[in-house]
Amino acid sequence: MAFKPxxxxxxxxxxxxxxxxxxxxxxxxxxxxxxxxxxFIKIGVIELNLPPAVGxxxxxxxxxxxxxKKLDLAITITNKGFFISSSxxxxxxxxxxxxxxxxxxxxxxxxxxxSNKLFELKRKAVNNFSxxxxxxxxxxxxxxxxLLVSTLDASRTVEKDGKKYTLFxxxxxxxxxx
Amino acid sequence: MAYIPSRIKRHDNNPGKVSVNLTSMMDxxxxxxxxxxxxxxxEGSLIQPSDFLTLPTSTIEQSPExxxxxxxxxxxxxxxxxxxxxxxxxxxxxxxxxxxxQEKLAVYSREAKRMEETFGTKFSGKVTIQGDKDISYRLxxxxxxxxxKSDYPNMRLxxxxxxx
Numbered sequence: 001m002a003f004k005p006x007x008x009x010x011x012x013x014x015x016x017x018x019x020x021x022x023x024x025x026x027x028x029x030x031x032x033x034x035x036x037x038x039x040f041i042k043i044g045v046i047e048l049n050l051p052p053a054v055g056x057x058x059x060x061x062x063x064x065x066x067x068x069k070k071l072d073l074a075i076t077i078t079n080k081g082f083f084i085s086s087s088x089x090x091x092x093x094x095x096x097x098x099x100x101x102x103x104x105x106x107x108x109x110x111x112x113x114x115s116n117k118l119f120e121l122k123r124k125a126v127n128n129f130s131x132x133x134x135x136x137x138x139x140x141x142x143x144x145x146x147l148l149v150s151t152l153d154a155s156r157t158v159e160k161d162g163k164k165y166t167l168f169x170x171x172x173x174x175x176x177x178x
Numbered sequence: 179m180a181y182i183p184s185r186i187k188r189h190d191n192n193p194g195k196v197s198v199n200l201t202s203m204m205d206x207x208x209x210x211x212x213x214x215x216x217x218x219x220x221e222g223s224l225i226q227p228s229d230f231l232t233l234p235t236s237t238i239e240q241s242p243e244x245x246x247x248x249x250x251x252x253x254x255x256x257x258x259x260x261x262x263x264x265x266x267x268x269x270x271x272x273x274x275x276x277x278x279x280q281e282k283l284a285v286y287s288r289e290a291k292r293m294e295e296t297f298g299t300k301f302s303g304k305v306t307i308q309g310d311k312d313i314s315y316r317l318x319x320x321x322x323x324x325x326x327k328s329d330y331p332n333m334r335l336x337x338x339x340x341x342x
Contacts, residue, residue, distance in 0.1 A: 020200045027207040032213035042339035043225055044238045046305060047332075048322075077315075141316035145309050146234040148318070149337055153237045175274065175319045 018035055047153055048171060071129040073121070073168065075114075077139035082114050084121070111150060117159040118167045135168035138175070225336060230255075231310035231327055236337035245304035246286055246330065250321055252310050257282050276324045283328035305330040320327070 076083040081099030096134055101113045126132045139148060158165050225242045227233060231251045249256040255263050255276070277333045283305075290301045305325050308317060325333055 009227065017197060020204065023204065024200070027204075027211065031210055031214065034211070034218055038214055040217065041227070043227065043233075043242055044236060044240055044337050045242045045334040046236060046238055046337060047284045047334055049186040110213065139315040141314060143315040144311065145313045145315070145318060146311040148315060149234040149236050149311075149335065157237070173319065173322065175323060 014096070046149070046171075048173060070131050071125050071134075072131070073125075073134070074136040074138065074174070075141050075151065075155060077137070077147065079140060079142070081109070082151070084114075084117060086121075109147065109150070111154040114151070115154045115167070118155055119158045119160065119165060122165075122167050133168055133170040134172070135170070136172050136174050138173065193298040197265050225306060225308075227336070228308055229261075231308065232310060232312075233336055234311040235340045237340050238337065239339075240259050242306065242334070242336065243304070245302075245332075245334065246283075246304045248305050248307050248321070248325070250307065250309040250313055250317065252312065255279060255321060257286065265317060269314075269317060274320055274323045275327055276320055279321065279324045280328045283325065283330060301329075302332060304332045304334065306334045306336050308336040 014065050038146070071086050073084070073086050076085070078099060081102040084100040101117060104110050122132060137148070137151060137155070139151075152171055155168050156166070157169075158167055198225050225244075225247075228249045228251065230253075233248065247258050249259070250265070253265055254261045255265060255268065258281070260282070263276060268276050268279075287301070287303075290299075293299050294301045307321065309326075320324075322333055325331070
């Protein structure tokens with residue numbers, strides 16, 4: 001075997017570097033492009049469909065009743081809490097008087113209880129009534145808009161054990177006492 | 179013992195090519211890129227939220243569509259950015275229907291119906307309502323009743339989607 005001189009002296013440990021320039025170019029173009037088209041605030045809409053107004057509200061109320069049993073579920077938002085009522089009865093709270101879902105101790109509205117109660121109602125009603133998607137929401141005149149929207153949220157869906165359940169997505173607003 | 183550089187290293191004052199280490203910069207860019215791609219939407223925004231008001235937040239998933247634009251700010255009710263009536267005067271009046279708003283909406287619905295006849299674009303009676311989060315239910319009901327009375331029964335309440 002021929003003598004092979006040691007390479008140790010002449011061997012240069014050369015670091016191989018990837019040429020980053022094209023990637024940098026790509027980034028410089030992509031990032032401004034995406035920055036301009038990014039949406040940081042997402043906007044949604046809540047759909048409320050009314051029948052086109054014909055006649056007065058009173059005549060609509062007295063429309064002939066259909067033969068199917070109707071639930072006619074309604075939530076009334078007051079400054080004491082939520083009242084839940086249907087064609088059958090008004091839901092009472094534990095003490096038997098006052099709103100169905102009273103305010104929390106600190107004066108905030110109890111949306112979690114409202115959702116849970118409606119979930120119970122929906123489960124009981126779903127086979128017995130024809131209008132288990134519909135709900136009427138009315139409020140006292142001074143109730144603010146955010147509270148109304150939060151109530152709509154609470155009555156639309158509920159999350160239980162990581163699963164989402166639909167409650168009453170078909171919402172109508174009633175004018176109430178204006 | 180202190181480090182004593184070898185003779186060669188001691189005189190190697192000119193190392194030749196200097197290369198910038200780009201790795202950390204690349205990391206940063208990658209993270210920004212992923213974040214931006216996540217918030218990228220192909221639709222763009224169909225509704226521009228008006229100034230002077232804060233929309234309420236909601237958990238709804240539904241996305242907006244183009245429709246007649248009705249704004250209820252703290253002081254004015256506006257249709258397509260045209261001030262129509264002062265909020266205080268709406269609240270002061272007794273009747274449920276707001277006359278001036280009804281007239282304004284009638285103008286738009288007449289125009290839309292004429293468009294329907296001549297160009298075949300469907301008049302759907304859709305209106306998007308952007309209300310400030312502090313407006314009262316009384317005001318909202320009055321505006322909505324007026325919309326319902328003037329050929330715009332399909333109302334959409336514009337809200338901010340709650341970020342998860």
